[in-house]
Amino acid sequence: MEPNILILGAPGAGKGTQSSNIVEEFGVEHVTTGDALRENKHMETEYGTPASFMDEGELVPDPVVNEIVEAALSQADGYVLDGYPRNLDQAEFLSEITDLDVVLYLDVDEDELVGRLTGRRVCSECGATFHVDFNPPEEEGVCDECGGELYQRDDDTEETARERIRVYEENTAPVVEFYDERGELARIDGEQSLEGVWEDVKAAIESSA
Numbered sequence: 062m063e064p065n066i067l068i069l070g071a072p073g074a075g076k077g078t079q080s081s082n083i084v085e086e087f088g089v090e091h092v093t094t095g096d097a098l099r100e101n102k103h104m105e106t107e108y109g110t111p112a113s114f115m116d117e118g119e120l121v122p123d124p125v126v127n128e129i130v131e132a133a134l135s136q137a138d139g140y141v142l143d144g145y146p147r148n149l150d151q152a153e154f155l156s157e158i159t160d161l162d163v164v165l166y167l168d169v170d171e172d173e174l175v176g177r178l179t180g181r182r183v184c185s186e187c188g189a190t191f192h193v194d195f196n197p198p199e200e201e202g203v204c205d206e207c208g209g210e211l212y213q214r215d216d217d218t219e220e221t222a223r224e225r226i227r228v229y230e231e232n233t234a235p236v237v238e239f240y241d242e243r244g245e246l247a248r249i250d251g252e253q254s255l256e257g258v259w260e261d262v263k264a265a266i267e268s269s270a
């Protein structure tokens with residue numbers, strides 16, 4: 062049995078970056094609501110399209126997201142869940158459908174986050190994540206992994222990034238407290254280098270096995 066891992070953190074904390082390392086090291090599946098929603102941005106739901114919420118930095122309605130997570134987790138033998146739960150109702154739903162082995166929290170100060178988000182570049186082919194200053198690709202605009210073209214996410218403008226952080230503080234910070242109060246949270250200093258964060262993430266997962 063592979064571990065069931067939850068990774069929490071504010072927008073730009075490094076959830077996606079560290080999830081890639083976790084997938085490679087532990088052979089689990091990356092279940093990420095953000096990527097799943099981006100792949101279906103223009104799908105019509107009874108609430109409107111995901112894009113109509115995401116491009117404003119708001120949360121997509123719970124029923125849409127819950128369905129994505131339930132389907133993905135039911136098919137995974139071990140996973141790292143990234144981007145969910147984002148409010149207490151989602152946390153409640155999650156506890157009904159699965160058991161977690163590790164809950165990681167990447168702790169990054171708010172001042173750090175906007176710069177990480179506005180400088181992020183993502184590969185259009187393989188999804189690898191870079192940063193113009195903190196993790197630049199060898200050749201500007203080109204993915205080191207696959208040679209694909211890098212792009213900037215629609216919600217990585219300064220204005221939308223700030224709104225996402227506000228929505229996080231209001232809705233998702235209580236989720237971090239929820240796991241902390243139950244003594245389940247492994248708090249990791251997310252302001253270290255990418256390698257430093259990875260060392261601590263790996264150790265936290267290994268010590269939970």
Ligand code: AP5
Pocket residue numbers: 070071072073074075076077078079094095096098114115116118119120121122123126143144145146147151177178180181182190191192193195196216225251252253254255256258
């Ligand atoms: P989602 O895609 O989940 O975005 P997010 O939570 O805002 O998080 P990010 O992906 O922006 O940040 P990350 O922590 O993955 O950071 P990364 O590793 O890329 O959600 C997008 C939208 O979808 C939401 O706003 C919402 O509308 C909707 N949605 C998704 N899930 C939902 C849900 N459950 N319910 C309702 N709506 C939902 O790193 C960021 C940058 O920093 C990169 O450039 C990276 O290279 C750099 N970096 C990483 N680590 C370091 C480091 N240690 N030092 C320096 N730079 C670093």
Ligand code: MG
Pocket residue numbers: 076077078095
């Ligand atoms: Mg991400």
Ligand code: ZN
Pocket residue numbers: 184185186187188189204205206207208209
């Ligand atoms: Zn690529």
